[in-house]
Amino acid sequence: MNPVTAFALVGALGVGAQWLAWRLNLPAIVLMLLAGLLVGPVFGVLDPSVAMGDLLQPIVAIAVAIILFEGGLTLNFKSLADAAVGVKRLVIIGGPIGWLLSASVLHYVGGLSWAAASVFGGIMIVTGPTVIAPLLRQARLKRRPAALLQWEAIVNDPVGALAAVLAFEVVLVWQTAATVEEVVWTLAIGVVVATLVGIAAGWGIAKSFSSGWVPEYMKVPVLFVSVLVAFAATDSLLHESGLLAVTIMGVWIANSHLPSHAEMHRFKEHATILLVSGVFILLAANMSRETLLSMNWQTLATVVAVILIARPVTVLISLAFSNVPWAERLLVAFTGPRGVVLVAVAGLFGERLVQAGIEDAARISTLAFALVAGTVLLHGFSLKPLAQLLGLTASTTPGVLLVGGNRWTVEFGKLLKKLDLPVMISDPNRSHLREAREAGLSIYTGDILSEGAEHRLDLMAYETVIAATDNDAYNTLVATDLAPEFGRENVYQLNRETSESARYALPPKLGGRALGAGETYWQVQRRMWDGWEFRSTTLSEEFTLEDWYNTHPEGIPIADIGPRGTLRILGPKTTPKDARGTRLIAMLPMKEHRAKAEGQA
Structure with a gap:
């Protein structure tokens, strides 16, 4: 299959799955996952790695960057309101605790070495804005629990990627002659540069748009190009730091009170729907039959332990003694879907760890896909009933x-x-x-x-x-x-x-x-x-x-x-x-x- 036909098929399947989910009132992310599996490993109609070749990884990377930027555009600080305390705790306290617990589950239940478990555990901090957005749209949660889940997902995305970078650099110290000082220096420079680039790009866009330096018809193209430049510039310095840069850029613009912000956000929201569905189907279709068949009881036990132990304990410790009501704590504790970012970043670091001599890191892609599939299916069908049971839906009848x-x-x-x-x-x-x-x-x-x-x-x-x-x-x-x-x-x-x-x-x-x-x-x-x-x-x-x-x-x-x-x-x-x-x-x-x-x- 040539790349043009592959793109057309992915687009048709993605949009078709979203439309069918709307008609049947089902979680869209579940249908996208099924569609990708059916055309990929099940029937062998589409093999993205063959059809798109070396372009697949850059396409996924750029799509994830745009998705995170659009997510940052939704994070207006005024919308945080009374959910601010909970979000800070979920990021500052929940991040390290989630990293530690996830790595422990991967080591003791999943059987990974500490080297592979520590890297993948950092990635598992990510809860996935690509999955949360369609789930929130379908579940119709009240404003505060929805804000908790949305902010945690978007802010923790670059945090999880950087945690994986840190763990990976530490593993390299063990495996190579690199020194701790070199690793810390590289990581610090990457984070600082990504933060500065994100702020500078956000400020530059806000200033140029509000001052009338960019005509109205060019605002969206300029914005997209700026996102790509910020992502590429920082990512070339430190892998995955580009995610931090574009997220900060989006948050800065969201809080700049631009007159055309609503129009830009709506346009990119439409683009994000296409990107989410397309990337999700690409990653699902790219799974091999061997990978699917290699899933066993240990894989299932790992997914169950993450859902029932690592995630709930992380959230409950993070929100302990806070003003977040118990009903909202329980909802957030048992809602941690993983999505596109997890699969994309896990696949990248899995390959790098294997090249560094960590052989069991080859299992990371399998575990990542199993975790995504398990959480998507579970939360896709459980979030709305659980929210209704806890009284956290906006209304049973619209x-x-x-x-x-x-x-x-x-x-x-x-x-x-x-x-x-x-x-x-x-x-x-x-x-x-x-x-x-x-x-x-x-x-x-x-x-x-x-x-x-x-x-x-x-x-x-x-x-x-x-x-x-x-x-x-x-x-x-x-x-x-x-x-x-x-x-x-x-x-x-x-x-x-x-x-x-x-x-x-x-x-x-x-x-x-x-x-x-x-x-x-x-x-x-x-x-x-x-x-x-x-x-x-x-x-x-x-x-x-x-x-x-x-x-x-x-x-x-x-x-x-x-x-x-x-x-x-x-x-x-x-x-x-x-x-x-x-x-x-x-x-x-x-x-x-x-x-x-x-x-x-």
Whole structure:
């Protein structure tokens, strides 16, 4: 297979696995792992080392660097908030303890020599942002435990790689004539240079972007090139120090308050999804059948000991006597998936140790892949149930965020709350939220697009956004800004007032989807003033959707809730589901309700 076909196959499998995982509500990382194994060692369709040759390792290295940089871009210090203490402990205390315990498990359970175990134990500090991100997206954790796992994964990635470098250099002292002073000097220079390069690159990007030295259309290309240069420059001085440089660079930019930071982050987030899926499939497909067949009871025992002993003990010691609640400690303790970085770095150091005369280091790649596969499969299916058991999910049922305090949103919110769906109404004007407060609805006084809302609200509890203020331009801004985060298919707004003048008309590509009958703010408010109300009806075999339309010819369906509790907002061209047990939410004239009640009396 030629390299072009190999790249196309990997891309199709990666994106296809992510899409299928979304459709089936399964962990994407699990399907990517299975896809890589099937096309690689199982059926032999793709052998990346043959198809891509010497390009494979550089491709993986660059992809990992970009993934870590994008991860650093998400680490805004304000988002750390009350999780700061836990993150510091997991990195500063948990790093060395995890290194020691992992190395001990590898030696006493896995049977590796201390030389190989110490190097691989350092790498095992890494918990894998490439795996954590899709798991958090699927599990919908509350903000603080999600921040703990995300920050630990991204910060510990370069720490684990550098720990492996340190252990490897110490092994070289034992095996060669190198002195301790030379090793310490090389490591210190590499870490210092990587830190300085990361800070300098981050500062340079922030300064040039904020000063207007780089045109808008060139910002993303300049950013990518800067990441590659920073990574290559430091990595050539000390292997794996480039990971530290790009992570620091990303964190610096994330905290520089650049106006275009959100757009850059979203673009690279899309690129990272492609890179994560591609690299994961490449590494899985690159496993040989011999490696898979060499896994035995000792391999399984090592993975089990890491999951049930090394990881929990590390986390519980690190977070002891901290302000982190016990439920969050247990969740973090039993959630330590490993991913692309572990496999890539372990394979690299395994080869170097073998060249240095440590023969049992050849088993490192096998153990690394077994650990990744075991933790991915386990945590992929266990994280969400465990979080639900500990009460750490944002919500069992995704709710609705209503932007704009008015009678229409309040009445809609009251019905959603009555149906046990999470609902929140946001408005910058406190007086607009008076009826919502009196109705006992959750409210947020402030701009939903503000940085304060981003850090104070747990938006993971909400899956649907409906912009329903009296300002069409603001509704459009809300829908456009929140669409990348919630998904454009989940963002709606009341229809905009049409204008004959092109001067006042907003581009149709902006904004959210229409809902209900596609009416404007003033049209729905006029209905509320005329005595309309929100009502829900459960469809059955005796009372079908057709019966509902015959009974309520003027009714306007707004949403339906399937038998499994899934809320679906309806638009002008969307037909409600005609299935038994479906709950239909609609706007109806109140006089219709009264006439029916009088007839029954």
